[in-house]
Amino acid sequence: MAKTYDYLFKLLLIGDSGVGKTCVLFRFSEDAFNSTFISTIGIDFKIRTIDMDGKKIKLQIWDTAGQERFRTITTAYYRGAMGIMLVYDITNEKSFDNIKNWIRNIEENASADVEKMLLGNKCELEDRRAVSKERGEQLAIEYGIKFMEISAKNSINVEEAFFTLARDIRTKTEKKLEASNPSKGNHQLKATEPSKKQPNWLQRCSLI
Amino acid sequence: MENTEEFDVKPLISDGQNKGSVRCALCNSLILNPGMGEYRSEETALPNMRKRKDAECEEEEEPLSDFWFVRNVYTFENVGISKAKEGKKYLTCADCEIGPIGWCTLANDDCYVAIKRVKNIVSS
Ligand SMILES: Nc1nc2c(ncn2[C@@H]2O[C@H](COP(=O)(O)OP(=O)(O)O)[C@@H](O)[C@H]2O)c(=O)[nH]1
Ligand SMILES: [Mg+2]
Ligand SMILES: [Zn+2]
Numbered sequence A: 001m002a003k004t005y006d007y008l009f010k011l012l013l014i015g016d017s018g019v020g021k022t023c024v025l026f027r028f029s030e031d032a033f034n035s036t037f038i039s040t041i042g043i044d045f046k047i048r049t050i051d052m053d054g055k056k057i058k059l060q061i062w063d064t065a066g067q068e069r070f071r072t073i074t075t076a077y078y079r080g081a082m083g084i085m086l087v088y089d090i091t092n093e094k095s096f097d098n099i100k101n102w103i104r105n106i107e108e109n110a111s112a113d114v115e116k117m118l119l120g121n122k123c124e125l126e127d128r129r130a131v132s133k134e135r136g137e138q139l140a141i142e143y144g145i146k147f148m149e150i151s152a153k154n155s156i157n158v159e160e161a162f163f164t165l166a167r168d169i170r171t172k173t174e175k176k177l178e179a180s181n182p183s184k185g186n187h188q189l190k191a192t193e194p195s196k197k198q199p200n201w202l203q204r205c206s207l208i
Numbered sequence B: 001m002e003n004t005e006e007f008d009v010k011p012l013i014s015d016g017q018n019k020g021s022v023r024c025a026l027c028n029s030l031i032l033n034p035g036m037g038e039y040r041s042e043e044t045a046l047p048n049m050r051k052r053k054d055a056e057c058e059e060e061e062e063p064l065s066d067f068w069f070v071r072n073v074y075t076f077e078n079v080g081i082s083k084a085k086e087g088k089k090y091l092t093c094a095d096c097e098i099g100p101i102g103w104c105t106l107a108n109d110d111c112y113v114a115i116k117r118v119k120n121i122v123s124s
Helices: A021-025 A037-041 A093-097 A099-109 A133-143 A158-180 A186-190 A200-205
Strands: A007-014 A043-052 A055-062 A083-089 A115-121 A146-149 B021-023 B030-032 B038-047 B061-070 B079-082 B089-092 B102-104 B111-114 B119-121
Touching (some): A021 A083, A021 A115, A037 B079, A037 B089, A043 A158, A083 A093, A083 A099, A083 A158, A093 A099, A093 A133, A099 A133, A115 A133, A115 A158, A133 A146, A146 A158, B038 B102, B038 B111
Parallel strands (some): A083 A115, A115 A146
Antiparallel strands (some): A043 B079, B038 B061, B061 B111, B079 B089, B089 B102
16 A cells, blocks of 8 residues: 655653643543543544644654653663653742753653653643743753743643644754765756655654 | 444445444544455354443353455554464554454455454445
8 A cells, every 4th residue: 555644753752741742642522432442541643733834744643651750761761763852840949940851861761862842731821830831841852942921721832832843853854865865966956756655764753 | 332233234345345434433543445455254253342330240242144255464554463362363453452353363464354343335
């Protein structure tokens, strides 16, 4: 069967327990669906397809199985990850302080060039805010990564955040492809159809 | 959603594949593009889409016999994959999370979408 997408990116959500990672990935549900079979067993990952400048990008987004509670997120979970959302809760100072520990954990376990982004969740809870937006921005600058405040509850900036991370991974990937294959420069743009064959990096990265 | 009346899958199939796109019956989220699933007739029971809130009762299952077979999860446009339960994983809508709309193997490769549990868009 022909390949139906241009890129496949594996993304993870990391951060303290309770910051809202599961809600960012899944629907924020407090309604009737809570009683379904599915919400009882939980969701492992989602496939999302986005269109970016005419390219079809599949995102495979994983939730933890709650291992973060025991800080036992290991190499196996990080394997093949190309992007990581580092999530804290703006009403919980501790979850913000722990971001640097999570970054260390990522450095020890994930691939060195994994793209990271910092997210401050629950931003609709302004009256309970414990971490200012400026501190989030500052920390992101320190690590040279992007930052957004989001609310899984009110669907603020959630899609934008994934789109941003996906765009940055794509840029990095295309740069890498170009560097490893300089002959495919501009004059190749005339090629009629995008190749249906998976580029090598994709074969490597989709062995999940 | 679990209607038991006979329904005819033939108009939904072309060349052994799904003729139209497959969407969520509840929220219309795009699940599968036309031609990406192969028709398979086999008997599999899946847990009901809704469970009673006072869920003391046993989980009820519905026998199903018509599926779109999809070779791996990346073929889907949007889908959720549940955690494993008794050797199976279950498919859900990625947006509203209603399900199971089908099941897949533990290796996330062979997937089966229950034709009756999704909206099959066939423009005549
Ligand atoms: N107010 C508010 N609560 C949220 C938000 N996102 C998640 N929560 C709540 O935070 C708690 C933990 O969420 P969960 O997704 O399970 O966190 P996880 O442990 O990181 O997966 C739950 O009670 C959620 O309802 C949000 O954006 N706003
Ligand atoms: Mg969780
Ligand atoms: Zn839906």
